[in-house]
Amino acid sequence: MPVNALYTDLSDYYDLMCADIDYEAQSHCVHRLQQIFGNGGRRHLDLACGTGPHVRHFLDAGYRSSGLDINQPMLDKAALRCPEAQFSLQDMCGFSAGEPFDLITCFLYSVHYSGSIERLKACIASVHATLAVGGLFCFNVVDKSRIDNRLFASHSVAHEGSQFSFQSCWHYHGQGEAQSLRLSIERTCAGETQVWQDEHPMVAVTFAELQALLQPYFDVQVLEHDYERIAPWDQTSGNALFACVKI
Ligand SMILES: C[S@@+](CC[C@H](N)C(=O)[O-])C[C@H]1O[C@@H](n2cnc3c(N)ncnc32)[C@H](O)[C@@H]1O
CATH class of the missing domain: 2.20.130 (S-adenosyl-L-methionine-dependent methyltransferases)
Known part of the structure; x- marks a missing residue:
């Protein structure tokens, strides 16, 4: 079976694999970050949206949400879960959109799927180009x-x-x-x-490397990977939530 079969041949099992993830808590936490740090707007795009569980929660919270993913079987499931959302088959390292967004998210460490530093830079540039001024880019990452x-x-x-x-x-x-x-x-x-x-x-990065890539474009907050409380990264945890506001 090819690499990444989970998102194609085995995509029927994806939601089962994620059955213990509290998608509602994650979405609610990022909504709070958008209110605290971002511009408070409701135009939302989820990168590497998979089967759309976060998009569902953002729609229910009053956002105008859309998603993109590189695997059509994942998007087919997302469209069933969120019939009112727009989904597109795109690479997050070079996407375009017809309108600016106030909030761009990338959950479950999916930003690492960019695969290389060059492609990660391209992803950050695409996010910057499609985010409204004061908008928030929020994602979780692991430090190599x-x-x-x-x-x-x-x-x-x-x-x-x-x-x-x-x-x-x-x-x-x-x-x-x-x-x-x-x-x-x-x-x-x-x-x-x-x-x-x-x-x-x-792609493998350190938080310091990632901050250096983001800082020309964003005001960057590195936060503890805790969806129940908002706290600055303690400088020791191996994973973190990045909240980046477009300058
Ligand atoms: C771990 S899943 C996360 C799905 C969803 N965000 C969640 O939290 O359940 C990773 C997703 O990234 C998608 N993906 C991988 N590489 C991608 C790329 N270059 N551009 C867009 N999506 C990508 C996969 O198809 C898969 O749906």
Whole structure:
């Protein structure tokens, strides 16, 4: 199966894999950040929107939301979940839009899918070009110098007579601008188990490098990766929420 099968052949399992994510809390936190730091406007674009769970919450909170993603099977699911939203098949490292946005989001570490520093720069430039002045670009990231390759997240869920186990971990070699996200999906049904392994190439950066890329364009706040409270990054956590206001 090709790399990134989770977003194509296995996309029916994506929402199950994310069943333990509190999308409502994440969306609400970013809405608060938009009110505190951004321009308060309601034109919203979600980059790498996947099956659209955040778009759903932003629509319900009164935003005029849209999403883009590079994989059509994900967008097909997003369109079913959010029939009133606009979705487009685009690369977040070179997208265009007909109107400016007040809020651009990129959740679940998806900004790392830009894959290289050059493409990350192109993503930041596209965001800057499509954001209204005072608008907010908000995303979460992991710092390559703080990745522990031994750590992983896992969860299990029963669905339509099958038992699913999902596992994910970051992997970084210790140098360079490439890291990967390794995923494993296990499905057991009537005593038979199928296993899929998926490895996703991603860009590796430090928070300091990322701040340097963003600062010419944005006023940057680095915050703790906590969707329940807004607090400055404690300088030790390996993941963080970036809130960037267009200057
Ligand atoms: C981990 S999922 C996140 C989906 C959604 N944001 C969420 O929080 O559930 C990553 C998504 O990024 C999309 N993606 C990967 N590379 C992309 C790119 N270059 N441009 C746009 N979307 C991309 C994938 O198709 C997938 O839907």
